Amino acid sequence: MGESIPPVSLGAGPPPPSPAPRRLRTGPLWLALQVVLSGSLLLLFVVPIVALFASAPFHDLVSASRSADVRAALWLTFFSSGMAVLAAVVFGIPMGYLLARRTFPGRSILESLVALPVVVPHLLVGLGLFFLVIPGTPLYRFTQAIGFPVYDTIWGVVLVMVFVSAPYTVLASELSFRAVDARVLEAARSLGAGPATAFLTVTLPLALRGIVAGLLLSWARAVSEIGGLLVLAYAVYPAGPYNGPVTSTISVYIYNLFQNGNLGDAAAVSSLFLLIAFALFVLVRIGERSGWLPWRRGELAP
């Protein structure tokens, strides 16, 4: 009877509270540490951009935006990066889907190959392409013959841009497709949707947000490319959709200004380009938030 175990007491109060040990309040300290660390990183992001704008007076910006040379370089940059993004849509998204949904021998090798352009220095990429398409090579003659000359043309710019930027779309779409709940898909199938309908009405809309994020990264990577372009398409001669004066992408253009000592102009053109790129990003964000763009529906809406 009883032994050392206390009897069950019904309705009795809790045992008397023992004084809680005093503990150091680390919460505020921890928060301060986070603020300081992320603040430092943020400063590193923002300060150079502020410095850039500070060394480009507003009237310089205006005159840069009126210069035909600058406009040609901007047009070339945005057009070819747009083409690169289009290529990422056409080739990158299906590849992401393949990697997300199928298992096949050599899949991990394929995944490593896709990541290769991200890790290889881009100057080497340009060099590799350069050896393939310089005058005298079979590929040079072939591209000339079919009307897509690559060396020092807009197609060369697009080619380099696709090479360096498409992996971001492939990887982002792979992750996004993989994140779509298989049970939601099974529900759709059972409700009467065939594989194609289920893909278009469920898988794609649900993966779209991540895919778009990947496309934005691809685009950002494409417009900021310089290494490969220095080798393969340093000067862009009229060909294909481009028939203006000899120009270069905005990155190469700014690099040239800098090399020639036109620091003021370099700052002005850089600032102008930053403004445009930033405006585009803000527009996309506003579009998402307000629901004009479909890929965040159900997440932000009521």
Place this chain on the structure above:
Amino acid sequence: MSHAWVVEGVESDLDQFHLGPVNLTLAPGNAVAVLGASGAGKTTLLRTIAGFLRLRKGRILRDGVDISALLPEERSLGYVPQGLGLFPHRTVEGNVRYPMEIRDRPGAKERTQELLDQFRLRPLAHRYPARLSGGEQQRVALARALAADPGLIIWDEPWQGLDVLARYELGLALHELRQSERVPMVVVTHDPTLAFSVADSFVVLRGGQVREQCDAATLLRAPADPFAARFVGFENVFDRDALSAGAPGSLRAYLLDRAGSEGVAFASPHLGPMPSDTGRWEGKVRSARPNPHGFTVELLADGLVIAVRIPPPMTPPLPALGESVRFDVEHATLQVLGGPHP
């Protein structure tokens, strides 16, 4: 749509897991509950019927027609997977309209409104699933399944994550649906009360095998499977391994003598008057915990934990922890599990 369904000797594989053979017969308006512990193959069975797993053997008949070769989208089923599978990017209305939209059904708009009204979803029509309560989401899933005009509703754990009231409401809705539309149903559930409120027959799975298949009354009266015995409320369930190595004349030996191939189950034993000096067996009180139906006292007797239910009012008073009490296992309440032991 009321159909009759026959699942005939169905077997399927999912990776290393083998299911079956399973036989089911569902007349219009019939509902079967699939029971079993986690990993027993419940979801695998549902997905096999829904057409997501290839049949290795057997066939599935709808009104006598073999539909085993049909794709999931051709089977006209309302399959509600675990977690409901609502479309997060579509509003409530968009979810309910989906099955009719993809088939270009005429009158889709009117039917959608009808279903929204039927399930009290009209005020929520423009909300997205993430902004709904669990009970509301369940109603959307049910309305959407009905929008497909299904010949069979297959629901994996309808009551998961619902509060008591929402569970009751959903049980009622499913019951009404069976009555009014005569849609047969297969539900997987862990909730005994609701299973009995909806289903008229039961299948108990373990390790992909059917351990027991019977109507509600039989399951209640004479469960043959340990899981089923626990499910219908037997407090004490022991398999043969737990009982072996008992000294002659001990509680273990007594129970082992009466156990079937799967073991033995018995309801709460009777405690003698307190302090107890009668009863054939002696046990030491290990714990006493309140529950919605009174108290459950656990006794340690012959190395076995015996649960005793003491309903209110608590007369005699609860025994103290560590106290030795005597009890009887009434022969009449002993339930032999499985077949006779060879």
